[in-house]
Amino acid sequence: MKLKDVYRRMVALGIEADPRGKKQVEELLKERQKEKEKAKGDDSEGFQEDTLFNPYSDTAILYGEETREIKRILVGIDIEVGEVLLADRLREKGEAIDLIMAHHPEGKALSALHKVMHMQEDLLHQIGVPINIAEGIMASRIGEVRRGLAPLNHNRAVDAARLLDLPLMCVHTPADNQVQTFLSRVIEERNPKKVDDILKLLKEIPEYKEAAKRGSGPTLFAGKKDGRCGKVIVDMTGGTSGSEEAYARLAQAGVGTIVGMHMGEKHRKEAEKYHINVVIAGHMASDSLGMNLLLDALERQGIQVVACAGMIRYSRNVQ
Structure with a gap:
């Protein structure tokens, strides 16, 4: 596959698993087309064409010609300068690396992470929070994240990749959508009654089972194991943590x-205040699960995957 095809495939799979539904995402992309048509002069020069098919600001090709042929990729949850050097070292040893793929955003995708957080407004609305309140809850949090990202050195890993001529991309929300949809389906099918039932079913999933061996498996953050679940929601997509104000509305x-x-x-204290049970599945394991569901699709196209930097690789193609 060419780099541009890998990119488009990751985005397409993210849209398929988007918890807002494909129709709503398509409406968003239509709005982007209208924005392009309205843009004139300097505004049109700054318009990014890939936003017409990619609704996720935290997912992008960060370096590399789109026509490059990709056969073997190094994948990590966090790719920084050290992992770029690792890819170069593997290349020196004769182990070809055609692409480095990060889960967490870097470069322009990191500086734009806050933009994807607006999807949390729609997810809160789906649960039953009025959309005007959801937008109000999220507004200050999105602003907080935007300001927090502004002073960061976004391009360190990207610059390293450019100097070593190693293509680099990141795939964030598409992977988070995958794990959100996967776990929502599993929980709906199993219909757990007690909180401990959720912990047990998570530990049956290979990524969480491996994380438990490493001391970072599923754990209870608020509530009681023998407490009844009530209505269960999975909260694993939308850029980064949402607003602390949401828990009162979720309880309602x-x-x-x-x-x-x-x-x-x-956030934990707010959830506890409103008597909401909180099961934390685990960060690296959840990100790995989301990435694995995407990588399996690339593997079926003949692409080899080498895992690093916290990535727990488990292929469902061989099961």
Whole structure:
């Protein structure tokens, strides 16, 4: 596959698994087309053409010609300068690396991470929070994330890849959509009654089972193991952690248990305050699961995958 085809495939799979539904995502892309048509002069020069098919600001080709042929990729949850040097070292040893793929965004995708957080407004609305309130809850949090990202040195890994001529891309929300949809389906099928039932079913999934061996498996952050689940939601996509203000609204909407990747202490205390159970599946394991579901599709196209940097590789193609 060519680099551009890998990129488009990752985006397409992200759209297929988008919890908002394909129709809503397509409406968003139509709005982008209208924005392009309205743009004139300097505004049109800054318009990024790939936003017409890619709704995820945190997913992008960061370096490399789109026509490059890709046969073997190095994949990590976090790709920094060290991992770029690792790819170059493997290349020196004769182990070809045609592309480095990060999960967490770098470069322009990191500086634009806050833009994808607007999808959390739609997800809150799906659960039962009025859309005007969802937008209000998220507004200050999105601004906080945008300001926090502004001073970062976004391009370190990208510059290293450019100097060593190693194509680099990142795939964030498409992978998070995959794990969100996968776990939502599993939980719906199993219909767990107690919180401990969720912990047990997570540990049956290979990525979480391996993470448990490494000391970073699923754990209970709030609530009781023998407590009843109530309405369970999976919260694993939308850029990064949402607003602390959401938990009161989630409780009003009847949410009893949240299954997430990770959670800060302030968010945990808010969930606990409103008697919402919190099961944290694990960050690296959840990201690995999402990436694996994407990588399996590339593997079926003949692409070899080499895992590094926290990536727990498990192929479902051989099962």
